[in-house]
Amino acid sequence: MPDHEVAIVGAGPVGLLLACLLAQTGVDVGVYERRPDSDDRSRAIGIHPPGKGALDAAGLGTRVKEEALELEGGEVICGGRILAALSFARYQRVLVLPQRRTHALLIERLSHLPSATLFPDHEVRDVRNEGEQVRLALHTAGVSREVTAKFVVAADGVHSIIRKQLGIDWRPRPGSGSYAMVDAPHDQTGQRVQLHCEPAGLVEVFPLPEGQRRWVVADLQRTLGDRDAFVAAIRQRTGFRLELPLDRHPTMFRAQQHRASRLTAGRVVLLGDAAHETSPIGGQGMNLGWAAAHQLSAALEHAVRSGRAEFREYERHAERAAARAQQRSAFYMSMGRPAAGPTLAVRNAVIRLLGTAPLRARTANMITMKGT
Structure with a gap:
């Protein structure tokens, strides 16, 4: 047996x-x-x-x-402006x-x-x-x-x-990129994600339990493992001044x-x-x-x-x-890669379209893996 x-x-x-x-x-x-x-x-x-x-x-x-x-939903932001905002229905949370x-x-x-x-x-x-x-x-x-x-x-x-x-x-299979990530304390509560699809690249901000936030930064040159460089990249892309405790250091990873x-x-x-x-x-x-x-x-x-x-x-x-x-x-x-000129304009137009009323529910289903 x-x-x-x-x-x-x-x-x-x-x-x-x-x-x-x-x-x-x-x-x-x-x-x-x-x-x-x-x-x-x-x-x-x-x-x-x-x-x-x-x-x-x-x-x-x-x-x-x-x-x-x-999570109740989130916003996609570029240059301080909200391109699209989604709120999840109860079944999409x-x-x-x-x-x-x-x-x-x-x-x-x-x-x-x-x-x-x-x-x-x-x-x-x-x-x-x-x-x-x-x-x-x-x-x-x-x-x-x-x-x-x-x-x-x-x-x-x-x-x-x-x-x-x-x-x-x-x-x-298609799709790859390099990123740096850290979890850090945050003094604001919330249940919404912020995705900054900026010209210099993506910055994601996710709320976590117990007053924490996860920060994920696109890092094509793989240089943001240093905490000061990581903080500087967030400030340069979003204007936010992240106070990162001395014991927190970014982790770099390659998505494939x-x-x-x-x-x-x-x-x-x-x-x-x-x-x-x-x-x-x-x-x-x-x-x-x-x-x-x-x-x-x-x-x-x-x-x-x-x-x-x-x-x-x-x-x-x-x-x-x-x-x-x-x-x-x-x-x-692809939506989070650095972009400029016509490429940036087209990308932002696509994001706005996905956040419009006719497509909003379908976009939320896609993001939350409904139908998988």
Whole structure:
């Protein structure tokens, strides 16, 4: 008999959510994570309607909503003028909660499900399909061992070892950019986002719980890792004088987009960032993974009961959803690039159009991933 009915490689928010969904139906799940401790970085913050639906299904919707800040809408600004303003309907609202808290709530939920076990500090070094089961080679505390499972889900991120071992191509998609980011205290309350699409490049300002703001600045030259340069760029582009505490330093990141050429190989399935890398600009990646996990959980539960690896519908749905999300992200990034002259005028006209009454509801649906 295999050691698990399902083994999940990767205890990020997507892998943990899938584990909760499976375990609450009684499926035996082992979650293997190479890190010994939790990842305390803030990282993803936005929980869109598809993500909220998946969290509700996992029994976490109420807990998350109690801690999260609810976004009511936002404005797109250029040169001090509002180009477009949107207010979200109740069904479009986005929750804001730092990923470290979402992660902690998922682990807490998993700990109360008796058919699930989390194995931190377990690095998966090899995976082999063996007909009726999959064999995983693990390394932990200097010791190598093997476990088996009826099915394996690779939720091990953009640099997925399992995807590489299975020989699945990792194909680039349009849309890339460099950015600098920092979370800092802010003395004004609010539940609206400000997007400054300025001639010199994007500045995003997101409200966070507990009196914080996240600042994201487009950084094509990758020079804004220095806190003084970061503050100066915000002032130069928006006129706002950010008071950044001495212990806060910007984090630089490169946004890129890729998709795996296929999502299944025998009894192994790719999920989340292992299946598709979607730019964090627009906040879609984690929610895309959660929505896919929600669908995959039903397919896996059926596969465990029937013994058949049938994931074609999951693969089709996940690939279509990723393609739509990446198209949106590429568009968002194009709107935030430096622009001047006719290019700036055309870009601002497009933004104004999207904020007009006939298109406002559709634009809000696009931003909040309704229909994903």
